[in-house]
Amino acid sequence: METLLIVDGMTCSHCEASVTKALEEVKGVEKVDVDLSTKEVKVTHNDVSNEKLKEAVEDIGFDVSEIK
Numbered sequence: 001m002e003t004l005l006i007v008d009g010m011t012c013s014h015c016e017a018s019v020t021k022a023l024e025e026v027k028g029v030e031k032v033d034v035d036l037s038t039k040e041v042k043v044t045h046n047d048v049s050n051e052k053l054k055e056a057v058e059d060i061g062f063d064v065s066e067i068k
């Protein structure tokens with residue numbers, strides 16, 4: 001499955017790496033693609049809930065403004 005998160009607060013490659021790592025640590029997440037310019041984070045996963053993905057990002061201090 002694929003979920004697109006819009007993540008606010010990412011400003012540089014360090015933020016990008018942090019968000020990627022946090023999401024990759026969620027059980028069931030297979031792949032994370034971050035596009036800094038659009039704030040889009042594409043998550044490929046095996047049936048992980050939107051809440052879990054949102055929580056992983058918010059736990060490290062970024063905001064999820066939209067989930068598609």
Ligand SMILES: [Cu+2]
Nearest residue numbers: 011012014015
């Ligand atoms: Cu940064």
